[in-house]
Amino acid sequence: xxxxxxxxxxxxNYYTLLAGYAAGNLxxxxxxxxxxxxxxxxxxxxxxxxxEAIGGSLLCHKLAPETLSPKCFDNVMEHLDNGIQDxxxxxxxxxxxxxxxxxxxxxxxxxxxxxxxxxxxxxxxFKGLDVCEIPLSSSHKTEFLKIAPGKGVPAxxxxxxxITLLLHGAFEDETGRYEQGDLIIVDExxxxxxxxxxxxxxxxxxxxxxxxKMTGPxxxxxxxxxx
Amino acid sequence: xxxxxxxxxxxxxxxxxxxxxxxxxKDDLYNASYGTRIEDLTRPxxxxxxxxxxxxxxxxxxxxxxxxxxxxxxxxxxRIKSFLMRSGMSPDxxxxxxxxxxxxxxxxxxxxxxxxxxASTWIYTIARNKRIDFxxxxxxxxxxxxxxxxxxxxxxxxxxxxxxxxxxxxxxxAMKDLPEEQVALVQKAFFEDKTHQDIAQxxxxxxxxxxxxxxxxxxKLQDSLDGVNEQ
Numbered sequence: 352x353x354x355x356x357x358x359x360x361x362x363x364n365y366y367t368l369l370a371g372y373a374a375g376n377l378x379x380x381x382x383x384x385x386x387x388x389x390x391x392x393x394x395x396x397x398x399x400x401x402x403e404a405i406g407g408s409l410l411c412h413k414l415a416p417e418t419l420s421p422k423c424f425d426n427v428m429e430h431l432d433n434g435i436q437d438x439x440x441x442x443x444x445x446x447x448x449x450x451x452x453x454x455x456x457x458x459x460x461x462x463x464x465x466x467x468x469x470x471x472x473x474x475x476x477f478k479g480l481d482v483c484e485i486p487l488s489s490s491h492k493t494e495f496l497k498i499a500p501g502k503g504v505p506a507x508x509x510x511x512x513x514i515t516l517l518l519h520g521a522f523e524d525e526t527g528r529y530e531q532g533d534l535i536i537v538d539e540x541x542x543x544x545x546x547x548x549x550x551x552x553x554x555x556x557x558x559x560x561x562x563x564k565m566t567g568p569x570x571x572x573x574x575x576x577x578x
Numbered sequence: 579x580x581x582x583x584x585x586x587x588x589x590x591x592x593x594x595x596x597x598x599x600x601x602x603x604k605d606d607l608y609n610a611s612y613g614t615r616i617e618d619l620t621r622p623x624x625x626x627x628x629x630x631x632x633x634x635x636x637x638x639x640x641x642x643x644x645x646x647x648x649x650x651x652x653x654x655x656x657r658i659k660s661f662l663m664r665s666g667m668s669p670d671x672x673x674x675x676x677x678x679x680x681x682x683x684x685x686x687x688x689x690x691x692x693x694x695x696x697a698s699t700w701i702y703t704i705a706r707n708k709r710i711d712f713x714x715x716x717x718x719x720x721x722x723x724x725x726x727x728x729x730x731x732x733x734x735x736x737x738x739x740x741x742x743x744x745x746x747x748x749x750x751x752a753m754k755d756l757p758e759e760q761v762a763l764v765q766k767a768f769f770e771d772k773t774h775q776d777i778a779q780x781x782x783x784x785x786x787x788x789x790x791x792x793x794x795x796x797x798k799l800q801d802s803l804d805g806v807n808e809q
């Protein structure tokens with residue numbers, strides 16, 4: 352474990368990630384993994400509700416109110432008697448992709464898998480480590496990692512942030528043992544070497560901030576040179 | 579239709595509405611009377627009505643009480659606009675979302691449960707979700723209580739309706755005791771659409787320190803809740 356990592360490292364990362372979720376400032380991939388963690392952990396849900404209460408309190412007492420144009424009030428009053436207009440983006444559930452897995456997949460992840468046009472594909476990185484990417488956003492890489500019993504991921508550091516959620520089994524690294532529902536957040540300040548449980552192995556969901564990828568029609572041509 | 583017409587229709591009874599109407603009748607105070615920028619933020623819940631927002635929301639939910647809704651609107655709409663503008667939206671876009679938020683408040687008020695959240699928390703989360711829908715064009719991933727993997731809480735359900743209300747008050751009290759720079763950091767984290775890396779760069783404070791300070795400030799605010807819940 353690196354020297355500059357203080358004892359509060361994990362708590363800081365955890366708190367600020369949950370605060371980002373409560374504040375609505377996370378990317379879609381990060382929000383999804385946090386929502387999955389909350390599925391397993393009632394205490395974490397309680398923490399998030401408290402942070403939302405802090406948001407509500409800041410809203411009331413720390414923001415100077417902005418003057419509204421008169422039409423803002425009028426428009427609202429005119430629409431009160433109309434039915435509910437749900438303007439939130441529809442969840443695309445039309446494509447019931449394969450959501451049968453031999454490990455627990457919480458609903459916030461399943462929602463995205465259902466929206467995929469193509470079936471997900473597993474790849475073997477080396478014997479004992481299989482990965483399956485869920486294409487979800489350009490700023491983050493989201494994937495399942497399946498680690499065979501007693502196998503490890505080679506020691507690695509992180510360029511950005513790596514958030515890992517234990518879905519099944521357990522793993523251990525220099526910092527401790529992690530089980531179902533646990534969330535581990537590491538960034539460039541740390542290097543670690545996770546090894547899965549010798550009996551059951553483990554399956555994780557991982558979200559890593561990846562280098563920016565050009566997606567425009569012309570810029571895409573540049574990608575081979577950027578690698 | 580002008581605001582005064584609504585108020586006529588609603589047969590004003592509370593002193594708040596009467597005050598409001600008088601203000602409107604004085605020259606052109608129409609704008610000034612709702613949502614004037616108030617610089618003195620140390621004033622206690624300025625322009626808040628006497629009835630609690632929780633009670634007002636219950637009235638909206640139970641009997642579609644427009645007068646109660648107007649009181650909620652008066653207080654929260656200008657603040658929601660402020661919240662949205664801080665996260666980088668234009669005044670026009672902000673007002674669009676203020677309208678959507680307030681309409682959701684009206685339509686969803688019968689789901690409001692004051693044993694689960696204070697009115698301010700509930701309205702804040704609606705505005706926040708509207709902002710996510712708008713900026714990110716996706717709806718916010720949330721845990722699903724019907725998910726077979728959803729672990730139910732073992733804590734006894736809150737039986738005191740007042741608790742969440744008191745929680746909000748406790749947080750506001752505790753906020754006064756926080757050093758200004760910590761409040762500023764928490765505000766940045768909540769209201770400006772920024773990652774912690776962005777905040778670190780902007781404030782020239784190392785990322786680890788930014789995260790530590792945000793955690794410490796949040797922890798202090800949360801500790802104030804333990805005091806309430808143990809009483």
